[in-house]
Amino acid sequence: MKKTMQYILLLLVALTLVACSSTNKESGNKAKNQKEKSESTTRVVKDAYGDVTIPTEPKNMLVLGSNYAENLIEIGVTPQMVTVVEEIEPEYRFKLFNDNNVKIIPTVQYEDNLEVILEAAPDVIIAQGAAIDAKKYEALSKIAPTVAVEAGVAIDEFVPVLGELFNKEKEAELALKKFRKKIEETKEKLHNAIGDEKILVLRVEQNQYRVLGTEKGSPGSDMLYTQLGLNIPTMLKDNNDWFTPISLEVLPEIDADHIFVEQRQMQNYSSEQSLKDLKNSPMWQAMDAVKAGNVYPLKTADYVVGEGLIGSPLFLDYLVERLVP
Structure with a gap:
């Protein structure tokens, strides 16, 4: 009897040890699986302010600014939301976003719009690094992980960075190749049509007039005078700024063969009277x-705000429409 009891006790101890071992193993496996799952659902990327952990597959991505959203869509990345200033947006972008089920969030121009962004409840925010300072970046990061994309303002500079950010390097390369081909084709058409004739862009503002210079990388000037290689009026050939104020009295001295007149668009802004005065x-x-x-008329929305893989080719088509007989 005594030996039987000892045997039973030993058996119970053995079973207990096995159970504990199994439980510990299961707990360890569970913890390991949770860690692996966590690592697979997030990833670390580098932006203008350092490393930031973002969702691997965002469910509610917000892009601050329609320009980046347009180019992301073109390389195969569709955000769930985008902020826009409705008064200055080119028309084609509304259709682009609606066709891709991107929620359009209206914002106020030149304001932080933090309350609107908070209400949108994004799980990641994508922004142009140059457009947000450290203070705004900190505020945005409290709402959701924020990527301040560190890249230049030219399409050739920021599209590859967006492609790398979302593992779409090949798509970005193909999109840029198509874009460059469009520029070369347009350049040939324009040079065959107008040769050395000079192109002036006159911006009509609320209280002044300005002329476009040859600043590289800036909307309009880079496309017209650098990439397309069109001629600027003699008086402005050494003007390396983007826009320079000019008085009406100087206009007859500008040897322009073609003039594009931009009636500047901004929120809560009108340059209508200035345009009447000009005419x-x-x-x-x-x-x-x-x-x-x-x-020829020119919209701010079409060649400045609308700069991108979709918008810029539309601007090129407009140039051909106006300058090629």
Whole structure:
């Protein structure tokens, strides 16, 4: 009897040890699986302010600014939300976002719009690094992991960075190749049509007029005078700024063969009266391009705000439409 009891006790101890061992193993496996799952659902990327952990597959990505959203869609990355300033957006972007089920969030121009962003409840925020300072980056990061993309402003500079960020390097490369081909084709058409004729872009603002210079990398100037290699009026050939104020009295001295007139668009802004004053000005009417009827309207939305893999080719088509007989 005594031996039987000892045997039973030994058996119970052995079973207990086995059970404990199994439980510990299961707990260890569970912890390991949870860690692996956590690592697979997030990843670390580098931005303008350092390393940031973001979801591997975002469910509610918010892109601050329609330009980046457009280019992401074009390389195969569709965000769930995008902020826009409705008054200055090019028309094609509304259709682009609606067709891709991207929620459009209206915002106020030149404001932080933090309350609107908080209400959107993003799980990751994508922004142009140059557009947000450290203070705003900190505020955004409290709402959701924020990637301040560190890249230049030119399409050739930031599209490859967006491609790398979302593992779409090949798609970005193909999109840029297509884009460059479009530029070369347009360049050939324009040079065959107008040769050395000079192109002026005159910006009509609320209280002044400005002319486009040759600043590289800036919307319009880079495309017209660098990539397309079109000629700028003699008076402006050494003007390396983006835009420079000019008085109406100087207009007759500008030897422009073609003039694109931009009636500047901004939120809560009107340049209508300035445009009327321009058209009624004897100095404007004395310009050779005006007399010849070589004056064309230009929207801020189409060549500045609309710069991108989709928008810029539309601008190129417009140039051909206006300048090629």
